[in-house]
Amino acid sequence: MNAMDKHPLKAGEPILIRGVEVPVETGSLPQKHLQFFVENPRVYSILRSDGEEPSQADIERKLLDMDHVKALIQDIKRDGGLTDPVVVRAGTLEVLEGNSRLAAYRALAKNDPVKWGYMKVRLLPQDIDEALIFALLGQYHIKGKKDWAPFEQAGFLYRRHKTHDVDTGKLAIEIGLSKRKVEHLIAVYQFMLDHDEADTAKWSYYDEYLKSSKIRKARLANVAFDSLVVGKIKSDEIAKAVDIRDRLPIICSAPKALQKFVNGTEGFEDAFDHAVEAGADNTPLKKITKFRNWLALPETESALNHAQDETRKKILFELGKLSGRVDTLVQKLNPKK
Known part of the structure; x- marks a missing residue:
């Protein structure tokens, strides 16, 4: 026996x-x-x-x-x-x-x-x-006790999608996550593979990197941006994942700081300081800029022009109030003029 x-x-x-x-x-x-x-x-x-x-x-x-x-x-x-x-x-x-x-x-x-x-x-x-x-x-x-680390979950989903040819929509139903979340996890895992990033402890860096819409714009405009940022993560010049979440988008929002960062004349910290000095992290400035850009859109003017009767009167009233408030703020912020 x-x-x-x-x-x-x-x-x-x-x-x-x-x-x-x-x-x-x-x-x-x-x-x-x-x-x-x-x-x-x-x-x-x-x-x-x-x-x-x-x-x-x-x-x-x-x-x-x-x-x-x-x-x-x-x-x-x-x-x-x-x-x-x-x-x-x-x-x-x-x-x-x-x-x-x-x-x-x-x-x-x-x-x-x-x-x-x-x-x-x-x-x-x-x-x-x-x-x-x-x-x-x-x-x-993933659906049950959820004790795998995010990198392990992503690796599982990646191989189910790539090796077993399971559609992300079916994976989402099978696992109990949203389709968008499944696709994001797979994309981050693929990004790490593509850039030879073997340090699974750096998962959160790339997770934040691929989440940000501001970073995405910089990536689309600069073909070498991914390699630049990955290099700075690997060298620990970008020391924490929170820096990717909180600081890199600010650099990406300041054109001059971003350009210096991309061409290598400024490192990560200097580019961030440059962006802050330019007001890229200033919430009031960002809101005013966004509103001004919206007002300048041709479709905004067209929509306002098509307003009729009471709606048109209310728009004119609000614009008048806005114009007066803008004049007051300009005088307070720049009293010499």
Whole structure:
């Protein structure tokens, strides 16, 4: 009798994945026979940082270095075992869901191999469709307990969209996020791939970078803008993600500061100071400028000209009041004139 025969598996409740009932066996298996699942987004983010597929030993070592796994070891030790079984694919014995728990068990087994020799499992068929595996992971970690980091969520969505050819609209329904959010996460992940950014800790920088409409305008107007900003993030010249959110849009709103930033005559801090001096972060100035630009639009004049009767009278009244108020403010702000 081999070790696996001592803990026979039995049929369990099927798992419903995207409307498909997948048969399951439940029981315990020797943790030493289980394999880390390289395509799991948490594991995938580890291999992504090195650029090469890691060995099983590499994955275990790197998982054990993660704070959440260190905490998990103590939780499992205190509880005397697993609360939730790991999900395993038959045949390969890859742990599709529960790789952190497998690493924790391996750590505990080093001190007590008998007590921590077996893990509770839910065994899925060996021939389960890959798309169903990723749908299951999404149900667990994005729609369910949502414990993946944003980079891990984005990597999951990226591969579902690119590798499994799942439309972003279907992904949004499947995961429980808006279509716009799904597309944004995929776009940020793609941006990091395109610019060889392997530091997953920099996710929030690029998340903010692709959110801003003001930054988007600068990117469209300057073909080298992305490379410039990525370089400054990698070199730590742009030290915090909040600088991308709060400071870079101000630089992008000041044409002269932006030009100096783009052509390299001013660094990030100097360009920001230049933009502030030019009033790019001044809220009243921005509101007045926006209103003036709106008034100057041909379509605005056309719409005002087409106003009839009482509406036209009210517009003329408001413009008169506005003109008087503008004259008063000009005199107060520039009393020498």
